[in-house]
Amino acid sequence: MAHSAGQLHIGLLGCGTIGSGVFHLIRKNAAGLADAAGREMVLARILVKELEEPRPFPVDRTRMTTDQSEVLDDEEIDIYIELMGGIDPALSYALKVLGRGKPLVTANKELIARHGRELMEAAAAGGTVIRFEAAVGGGIPLIRPMEESLGGDNVEKIMGIVNGTTNYVLTRMSAEGITYEKALSEAQKLGYAEADPTADVSAGDAASKMAILCSIAFKAGFTADQVYREGIQKVSPDDIENARELGYAVKLLAIAERDGGGVSARVHPTMVPLDHPLASITGNFNAIFVMGESVGDLMFYGQGAGSLPTATAILGDVVDISRNPGKQAAARRSYWSKPGEVKPIEDVETRFYTVLRVVDRPGVLAKIAGVFGDNSVSLESVVQKGIGDSAQIVLITHKVVERNFQSALKGLKELEVVLEIPSVIRVESGRE
Amino acid sequence: MAHSAGQLHIGLLGCGTIGSGVFHLIRKNAAGLADAAGREMVLARILVKELEEPRPFPVDRTRMTTDQSEVLDDEEIDIYIELMGGIDPALSYALKVLGRGKPLVTANKELIARHGRELMEAAAAGGTVIRFEAAVGGGIPLIRPMEESLGGDNVEKIMGIVNGTTNYVLTRMSAEGITYEKALSEAQKLGYAEADPTADVSAGDAASKMAILCSIAFKAGFTADQVYREGIQKVSPDDIENARELGYAVKLLAIAERDGGGVSARVHPTMVPLDHPLASITGNFNAIFVMGESVGDLMFYGQGAGSLPTATAILGDVVDISRNPGKQAAARRSYWSKPGEVKPIEDVETRFYTVLRVVDRPGVLAKIAGVFGDNSVSLESVVQKGIGDSAQIVLITHKVVERNFQSALKGLKELEVVLEIPSVIRVESGRE
Numbered sequence: 001m002a003h004s005a006g007q008l009h010i011g012l013l014g015c016g017t018i019g020s021g022v023f024h025l026i027r028k029n030a031a032g033l034a035d036a037a038g039r040e041m042v043l044a045r046i047l048v049k050e051l052e053e054p055r056p057f058p059v060d061r062t063r064m065t066t067d068q069s070e071v072l073d074d075e076e077i078d079i080y081i082e083l084m085g086g087i088d089p090a091l092s093y094a095l096k097v098l099g100r101g102k103p104l105v106t107a108n109k110e111l112i113a114r115h116g117r118e119l120m121e122a123a124a125a126g127g128t129v130i131r132f133e134a135a136v137g138g139g140i141p142l143i144r145p146m147e148e149s150l151g152g153d154n155v156e157k158i159m160g161i162v163n164g165t166t167n168y169v170l171t172r173m174s175a176e177g178i179t180y181e182k183a184l185s186e187a188q189k190l191g192y193a194e195a196d197p198t199a200d201v202s203a204g205d206a207a208s209k210m211a212i213l214c215s216i217a218f219k220a221g222f223t224a225d226q227v228y229r230e231g232i233q234k235v236s237p238d239d240i241e242n243a244r245e246l247g248y249a250v251k252l253l254a255i256a257e258r259d260g261g262g263v264s265a266r267v268h269p270t271m272v273p274l275d276h277p278l279a280s281i282t283g284n285f286n287a288i289f290v291m292g293e294s295v296g297d298l299m300f301y302g303q304g305a306g307s308l309p310t311a312t313a314i315l316g317d318v319v320d321i322s323r324n325p326g327k328q329a330a331a332r333r334s335y336w337s338k339p340g341e342v343k344p345i346e347d348v349e350t351r352f353y354t355v356l357r358v359v360d361r362p363g364v365l366a367k368i369a370g371v372f373g374d375n376s377v378s379l380e381s382v383v384q385k386g387i388g389d390s391a392q393i394v395l396i397t398h399k400v401v402e403r404n405f406q407s408a409l410k411g412l413k414e415l416e417v418v419l420e421i422p423s424v425i426r427v428e429s430g431r432e
Numbered sequence: 433m434a435h436s437a438g439q440l441h442i443g444l445l446g447c448g449t450i451g452s453g454v455f456h457l458i459r460k461n462a463a464g465l466a467d468a469a470g471r472e473m474v475l476a477r478i479l480v481k482e483l484e485e486p487r488p489f490p491v492d493r494t495r496m497t498t499d500q501s502e503v504l505d506d507e508e509i510d511i512y513i514e515l516m517g518g519i520d521p522a523l524s525y526a527l528k529v530l531g532r533g534k535p536l537v538t539a540n541k542e543l544i545a546r547h548g549r550e551l552m553e554a555a556a557a558g559g560t561v562i563r564f565e566a567a568v569g570g571g572i573p574l575i576r577p578m579e580e581s582l583g584g585d586n587v588e589k590i591m592g593i594v595n596g597t598t599n600y601v602l603t604r605m606s607a608e609g610i611t612y613e614k615a616l617s618e619a620q621k622l623g624y625a626e627a628d629p630t631a632d633v634s635a636g637d638a639a640s641k642m643a644i645l646c647s648i649a650f651k652a653g654f655t656a657d658q659v660y661r662e663g664i665q666k667v668s669p670d671d672i673e674n675a676r677e678l679g680y681a682v683k684l685l686a687i688a689e690r691d692g693g694g695v696s697a698r699v700h701p702t703m704v705p706l707d708h709p710l711a712s713i714t715g716n717f718n719a720i721f722v723m724g725e726s727v728g729d730l731m732f733y734g735q736g737a738g739s740l741p742t743a744t745a746i747l748g749d750v751v752d753i754s755r756n757p758g759k760q761a762a763a764r765r766s767y768w769s770k771p772g773e774v775k776p777i778e779d780v781e782t783r784f785y786t787v788l789r790v791v792d793r794p795g796v797l798a799k800i801a802g803v804f805g806d807n808s809v810s811l812e813s814v815v816q817k818g819i820g821d822s823a824q825i826v827l828i829t830h831k832v833v834e835r836n837f838q839s840a841l842k843g844l845k846e847l848e849v850v851l852e853i854p855s856v857i858r859v860e861s862g863r864e
Contacts, residue, residue: 029586036584301709319580
């Protein structure tokens with residue numbers, strides 16, 4: 001393809017849901033994008049696995065190839081967009097184009113969360129940049145504001161809903177009182193959850209995003225496997241109802257904060273006060289709270305997934321690279337080479353909600369309180385519900401070190417009067 | 433002052449609440465800012481009106497001068513920050529430094545909203561840039577995400593709470609059932625409202641911010657005087673109570689949207705559904721909803737004012753300019769020279785809430801409904817409250833052209849059975 005100086009030639013690696021959205025927007029918003037980027041955008045070559053594949057937007061077949069070298073080795077391409085997902089072969093392709101000094105834009109959260117250090121170093125060595133606004137929060141401008149607008153501030157805490165599938169499931173459970181299984185099946189029917197929902201519901205997806213946000217916020221290289229995670233599979237309609245009575249909503253939150261010398265980083269179902277802005281984020285939306293030392297509380301909200309929102313974020317990165325070829329983002333990301341240190345979950349302090357199914361007899365509460373006291377766990381509220389076989393104690397602790405709480409749980413399980421501990425959910429006040 | 437190549441010399445014009453915050457952060461976060469900007473930041477000269485003045489953070493007296501030429505003509509200064517507020521002399525100082533090719537960062541919303549075109553042209557002519565992230569939404573990253581991350585998208589609508597003072601007053605009225613006067617006086621005691629609160633409560637401040645957002649979103653030069661405005665002074669505790677019963681919160685919203693060939697731009701008290709994210713923004717926070725054609729709904733939330741949040745936004749702009757001196761923001765803002773066209777408020781379509789105090793007698797509703805019908809206003813809900821002298825009709829219309837609604841109001845006032853029309857508030861569904 002002839003290369004005009006006024007054109008920006010793009011090589012697209014992977015063309016499924018998001019890739020076809022990128023193709024669609026480049027065609028539809030050609031004038032606006034050219035104005036923003038300073039050059040006409042041309043989607044020169046598209047690497048695909050299958051030429052024929054269902055895509056939400058039609059894509060020009062003549063640009064497609066299944067031969068990687070036709071795209072990766074094309075001298076005329078100015079910038080690459082990687083949308084294949086997964087690690088292999090995305091990582092080797094990414095390293096190859098960065099090594100050739102070509103800028104790379106990617107939405108691949110797993111790639112950044114597992115191989116961020118390698119990629120940042122490859123970009124720096126190649127004298128080029130890698131950008132990944134779309135990897136966290138889909139269409140929400142988040143990475144760049146954190147890197148640039150908050151460049152002079154110190155982030156103290158991040159707390160966010162970064163997975164739309166689980167937020168949809170929890171929203172439906174809350175609105176309709178239905179079970180996790182029923183809400184998930186509904187989400188699958190609507191296309192909000194995949195046939196194999198494991199990565200979403202078990203919090204693996206959110207953990208990857210958390211690792212990326214931690215790296216940027218705390219200026220070190222964090223990886224997904226450093227992020228403690230619990231999925232939403234065990235959250236019950238009773239938990240959601242109890243939470244509401246206590247003034248909370250149940251959300252899958254990704255939480256990271258500076259804590260002494262280290263950083264705590266975790267994703268788990270969390271009770272958040274009903275008047276906190278995160279409690280009102282419903283459906284498949286994402287929202288990320290960022291607390292800066294000087295700037296105070298910020299929140300970024302929007303579509304965390306979807307073809308066009310994600311494609312918009314990708315094109316924002318392309319525009320920025322086109323406009324600011326000298327931008328030394330790579331240099332500024334040298335911190336990624338310093339391994340991030342995460343505090344073990346056993347040392348993290350938080351509050352806990354828990355439910356104990358107990359024998360309905362006098363003196364039970366005293367025994368339970370005794371176990372908590374022996375483990376230095378102090379209780380904020382205790383409510384006894386039901387009678388006879390369904391007698392339950394619903395309680396919330398004050399802030400306690402995880403190790404002590406787990407030790408108390410172990411002690412409770414050994415009590416004859418405690419029949420079962422169906423629920424344990426962490427509680428955030430969000431502003432402490 | 434000796435000028436090292438590794439230093440960024442800053443000239444500060446004005447040093448009150450925000451300026452002293454800038455001084456404080458440059459000292460406190462010196463290492464982080466140097467890392468982000470690529471150069472050590474040095475606050476070289478500070479122009480003040482009075483050397484002695486109460487400031488929230490202490491400022492080094494030796495850098496201060498009351499002589500403008502000592503700062504404006506200093507060849508060693510690389511970048512200026514303007515925090516004087518108002519038009520005179522801020523405008524002439526701004527034009528002077530831009531004319532000398534020096535980048536300018538300002539938090540002065542009035543300056544941009546009234547003289548944006550002149551300033552953008554001066555920056556382009558001087559081959560430099562003007563940045564104003566802090567002028568709207570204080571510490572919230574908003575201008576840059578709209579300009580850059582959404583560079584390839586088309587903004588369809590903006591709807592936001594851009595004035596913290598009025599949001600605080602409305603939040604207190606709503607929480608405590610108190611009057612506007614009482615809530616305002618409380619805000620003044622807490623320092624959330626100024627002794628002369630006119631600019632805030634009459635929506636002038638919000639109108640300036642709306643003009644800036646319109647310019648960026650709709651790519652033309654809009655000025656504050658083009659923005660229709662109504663303040664919050666007439667909002668009563670009854671309105672807030674009625675709104676809640678109908679499922680709404682009352683907020684001072686700045687709203688702009690593409691509407692046919694033009695743009696509608698307005699700031700007024702607005703009823704917004706309780707489940708809309710804007711309804712849950714309380715206290716003196718700001719939140720701006722941006723609806724993009726491709727990206728969908730985004731919301732940006734944070735501290736809209738205050739010394740350190742605003743100073744953080746200013747330093748984010750300084751960092752960006754230092755890192756990307758070649759950034760062609762000025763070129764991209766050539767659209768500011770094209771005058772923005774605003775649709776007259778009479779032609780804007782919206783829904784209305786209104787309250788009529790009426791004579792309590794059979795047939796009244798028929799007469800009122802007749803007037804609405806004659807003016808092509810259709811009603812969504814009608815509730816009759818009270819009896820005898822306090823009989824009231826509370827109603828919400830379907831979407832109607834303002835002109836027709838005003839004509840209906842005129843007709844209603846002429847009816848003998850209508851004693852008074854105490855309230856008219858526009859209603860947004862937010863997602864239509």
